[in-house]
Amino acid sequence: MEPIKAKTHAEQFARLKAQIPHNCDTRRKKSQAQDLREAAKLFGYKRVEAVNGLWKLKGMNTCLQNYQLTAVSWMVKRELARAKPYGGLLGDSMGMGKTVMSLACIVGNQADPEHRREYCNATLVVVRNKSDGQQWEREVHKHCKGPVGDKVFIYDPSNDPQIRRCKQSYIVITTYKELLSQYPSKSILDELQERFGSDVNSYERELQAKAGVLFKIKWYRVILDEAHAIKNVESRTAQACCAILGKYRWALSGTPLANTSYEMYPYLKFTQCEATWSLRDFKRMYTKHGRVNGKLEALISLIMVRRTLKDEFLGHKIIDLPEQKETDLLVPLSAEEQIIVDAVNKFYKDKIAELQQGLLQQDALQAAVDGLEEVDGLQQKGAGQADSKAVAETEEEADNKEQENQAKRAAQLARTIAWKLGRASQIRKRQAISHAFSIELLFRGSFKPDDLEDLRIALREVAMKRTILEQIRSPIGTHNDISRYERGLQQLQQQKEAVFAYGDSFGSIQKPKCPYEDCGHEFGAADSIVTLQSEMDKRTKKDREPGRDSNGAAVQQADGRNSFFNCGVMLDGASVVPSTKTTAAMAVVLTWLHEAPEDKILIFTQFTGTAKILGYMLQTLGVGFVHYYGGLPLGQKRRALDSIKTKPEVKVMVSTLKAGGQCLNLTVANRVIIIDPWWNQTAEQQAFGRVTRMGQEKVTHLVKIRTAEEIDDKIHTIQKKKAEDVDYALQDDGHTPPAVSEIELQQAFFRTKEEEEAKKQKRKRKAPAAKKK
The missing domain is CATH 3.40.50.10810 (Tandem AAA-ATPase domain)
Known part of the structure; x- marks a missing residue:
């Protein structure tokens, strides 16, 4: 042309x-x-x-x-x-x-x-x-x-x-x-x-x-x-x-x-x-x-x-899609989860205080922020060492001007580290209210024996008082949103596994005994984790890990992130603990499968640790499902997509938001649950967009689960503020430009x-x- x-x-x-x-x-x-x-x-x-x-x-x-x-x-x-x-x-x-x-x-x-x-x-x-x-x-x-x-x-x-x-x-x-x-x-x-x-x-x-x-x-x-x-x-x-x-x-x-x-x-x-x-x-x-x-x-x-x-x-809708129904499901944080979130909050406040006093060691800083790039896209590894080296070099300068520059750089370094610690605190709290096992790396790498002992005592005080299902039914103010999924809650009530009710699950995991035969020694909070890992390494070689999907795929995590789960499912006296959000998600799933047994469901989470728990819960409930996440090999990803699209018995896909929230066309499903909110609404729109697109023939449903915890409220407020700016710039708010x-x-x-x-x-x-x- x-x-x-x-x-x-x-x-x-x-x-x-x-x-x-x-x-x-x-x-x-x-x-x-x-x-x-x-x-x-x-x-x-x-x-x-x-x-x-x-x-x-x-x-x-x-x-x-x-x-x-x-x-x-x-x-x-x-x-x-x-x-x-x-x-x-x-x-x-x-x-x-x-x-x-x-x-x-x-x-x-x-x-x-x-x-x-x-x-x-x-x-x-x-x-x-x-x-x-x-x-x-x-x-x-x-x-x-x-x-x-x-x-x-x-x-x-x-x-x-x-x-x-x-x-x-x-x-x-x-x-x-x-x-x-x-x-x-x-x-x-x-x-x-x-x-x-x-x-x-x-x-x-x-x-x-x-x-x-x-x-x-x-x-x-x-x-x-x-x-x-x-x-x-x-x-x-x-x-x-x-x-x-x-x-x-x-x-x-x-x-x-x-x-x-x-x-x-x-x-x-x-x-x-x-x-x-x-x-x-x-x-x-x-x-x-x-x-x-x-x-x-x-x-x-x-x-x-x-x-x-x-x-x-x-004069006609561009794409005449069926009705779209969106629901914010507000649930209370359990007493046990609140204790864990408070412990995380205190840990990072203490680290910032140590930084301000000049007492924060490099290895402690690295452990506190380690692994966050896998969650939030942050390139944390090595940053602390490079910054510390830069400060060390300036200390060797005797020139007055260089000393002034050194002070500026040191102040900037302190601000950067404080920002990293604050960011880490936000992410770890988000992980903790998604599921406690998602912060295993923090417990193993950063919490001191005294920190773990304090956490154990606090959890023991609330143990056995109220099950997760009793707590999740508690109204928040005048709201009791979970009541609309009563059918699912009733089915969960019949389950005996610890993952569906706190019961004595925390009590059992708090007092682990030596795994070797004829030894009844109770370990302290610090040394139990490392010792149990060696036992798990031997057992997982011969035992098939629970939580595998309908294709036999499991969520594989890096070293140091699987021990809590493995202990819970394989060791006598230990158990997988529940969370408010995963329990609420199961209540929604079971209710939907009762109301519309032919419909298929997508569950999105930010964290692979939570995805692993969701898979275990679905397998325990006998619901056919597939995993889909970034670390899944390409062939298994193709099988997962093919299964959710073609196999009637596969009802659910559990996906991480980054892996499954873009590009995929999944109009075979029409119901979506988002476990963990993101800092903007865009990621959630992309996730719901997997089903609300050309070719969808059913009414679509979106349930976004959030707790009354401060970090979820903060994210919700930021989402709305960002959406106003973005919608105006894209003219999605319907305004007429000046x-x-x-x-x-x-x-x-x-x-x-x-x-x-x-x-x-x-x-x-x-x-x-x-x-x-």
Whole structure:
């Protein structure tokens, strides 16, 4: 296709202005009929065929819906625009067909001979992981005819020659992980910055030379799937994606913003909007009091199409889905769990006090924050050692100026460590109220014998007073939300296993005896854990671990995280303790299976320790289920998905939120339980989006379980605050954007000559400073 041409600045601005929808509306509600007529003609004579209310683009096997064809037409128009960005953000909600729309764009605007002289013929698609890559490959074969449908492959660095195959293909699929493996390290980037300073062209040329194959190819088109992976513009993932060479650049995300409207900036940078330099400039130019202004709304409406399941097209729901029912299930925290949460809280307060007094040892700090990157994405390991080393080096400086710098660095280090400890405290409390076994690593690695003894005494005082089921029925204020799941509670009441009622479960686990024959020695709180681990190592070799799913898969955790569970299920006198949240989840599951035995259920948790307990409870109750989590081998993941989709006896999938909350199409299920809230509503929307999507034929149900504990309340408050900002930026709240003047539009789209010169001078000033370092 020929690009849209404009010869003067005024003509180009007029064309850009003409592309902005009425009222800067990202839904384009006022022009839907006109957009559809234009879309049917845009691709050329007889290239779009009308088929029973749908549209079939030549080269596609699959027909497009009305709203999909207009989005594809918009994508092609963006690619043919005269000025950057040559692409944008396809922000349609989950389940609306962003993949098939992207494929239609690839088919509808293929590289011509002139483009192929400068660019590779292929579109590079970047996905989260190999499973998503295989899903994309299947979608290409399903929706696209040859040659596009025949020439697609998943990039494998172990096979040579890859460059030649990439250039001969139409679609190449890779993962963010593979992209990062080929992107230069931070030390190399710092070295290049020091060498070239403000010489941007030389910097980028050398960067490409040091990068891997994927960065050496000039792709015809780049598509980022689940593009919210780049929402942190300072991350290496965002930097790597922005460094890919490509003519057309697309970001796909059903949840483009999660925490703040500032997360729009990485998309502008990736798509190479000309008016973006830095996050600071973005905030100054496009936001006021933390909320987007009219200029940004105009720019967003130019580069983004966004529709949700609630929107209409030509007077009809875009996707006419059955009713969606959402419930917040508020349950009380048990007395036992409150004691554990209080112990965790006290532990971290004591550590912060030790830090302030200069008494916190490096090994104690490391143990207190160890393993959190697996939960929260934080890169904790090694950070403390590096920081301490930096302080030690400054202590050797005798110069007054250096001593002043040392004090500043030491103060900054103290603030950083305090932040890490505060963050660790939040995560550990969230784990504790999910299930106590999830913080085994903290108990084993950080709690002192006196800490454990105090915890044991406190638990013994409340033991046997009230079962978990009695406590969970206690009203919170005027609310007793769990009563609507009374059927499930009654079934749980009949269960004799300790995991369904506290009973003497804590009493038995508090006084472990030596596992060796003819020795009745009672261990202290500290030494029992280590000794029992050796016994477990011997027993698990010959015993089949309980909690395996219908395919025989179990949740495998790293060393030091399984002993409590193994003791509870394998040793006489010990037991697996219950939790309020897992008990509430089982009550909901059993009630649903009674009310709708043909329905299938997805349970999402943040923590693998909780997933392990949920699996054990479902197995004990005789409910068919499958596990799905990040550490599950690829083959077992495929079997799990196949089982939940095809086997009638498999009723439940237990998944971690990060592994199963994105990309999967699970309309075979229609009921979702979220055990652990996340810091924004986006992750929960993505999880519910696995079932509320095209193809769903049943009423869908979402139950979000939270306790009255402070950390859950805090998360709930933060969720609502973030949602207000995000919904406004994405126009999901239904507001009409304010009017924008022509001067403001020009400021939004173009850099002035004065601003360009100021930026050049700033880069020149930075260059000498970098070289001095």
